[in-house]
Amino acid sequence: MNTLLTTGVPSAQDIAGVTPPDERRKRGPYATIECFQPIPCDPCHHSCRFGAIQEFEDINDIPKIDWSKCTGCAVCVAACPGLAIFVVDETYGEEECLIAIPYEFVPLPEKGQPVRLTDRAGIVVGDGTVQRVVSGRKPAGTSVVWVSAPKRLATVVRGFIPRKED
Ligand code: SF4
Ligand code: SF4
Numbered sequence: 001m002n003t004l005l006t007t008g009v010p011s012a013q014d015i016a017g018v019t020p021p022d023e024r025r026k027r028g029p030y031a032t033i034e035c036f037q038p039i040p041c042d043p044c045h046h047s048c049r050f051g052a053i054q055e056f057e058d059i060n061d062i063p064k065i066d067w068s069k070c071t072g073c074a075v076c077v078a079a080c081p082g083l084a085i086f087v088v089d090e091t092y093g094e095e096e097c098l099i100a101i102p103y104e105f106v107p108l109p110e111k112g113q114p115v116r117l118t119d120r121a122g123i124v125v126g127d128g129t130v131q132r133v134v135s136g137r138k139p140a141g142t143s144v145v146w147v148s149a150p151k152r153l154a155t156v157v158r159g160f161i162p163r164k165e166d
Contacts (some may be wrong), residue, residue: 018032018033020067025090028072029071029072029089030070030088031052031053031067031074031076031085032085033063034085035080038061039060047079054066074087074100078134081142086102095150096149098147099157100146101147104142110130114130115127115128115147115160116163117153118157120159128148132146133145133146145160
């Protein structure tokens with residue numbers, strides 16, 4: 001069954017297809033493009049000045065990334081109108097990873113703010129902390145919030161709910 005069509009949440013197989021191999025994950029931050037359906041959209045390709053997101057032959061193509069060219073800069077995260085791109089850095093710390101998440105709510109959270117981490121279905125899966133906030137430049141740019149999370153959740157966390165400081 002295609003869980004993406006029935007629940008809006010990609011399957012483990014979908015996710016595996018957009019996650020780099022272990023060897024790349026250990027080398028530094030990488031983008032993961034969770035855009036699974038053909039739609040007429042390509043700002044991700046045009047936003048990447050490193051040429052990591054392949055040129056589209058057709059505007060409906062599903063984006064393809066070359067992780068050997070990706071620096072993890074997260075410019076594509078801000079450029080994607082579908083909020084479908086994330087950057088994950090599994091080299092951030094011994095116990096923690098860093099995840100760049102597109103964020104369209106206001107007010108923006110602040111650096112140091114604790115958050116409840118959520119998965120792709122919006123289920124709370126753990127606790128994290130805001131490490132960096134990059135305010136979007138309207139109309140084209142979405143704000144990007146970098147949160148630290150337990151490393152075991154690197155491929156799970158794709159959202160968060162801000163908490164008041166304890
Ligand atoms: S994170 Fe930066 S280098 Fe990597 S694909 Fe996105 S824009 Fe390109
Ligand atoms: S910009 Fe975002 S929604 Fe559009 S094709 Fe690229 S990844 Fe998909």
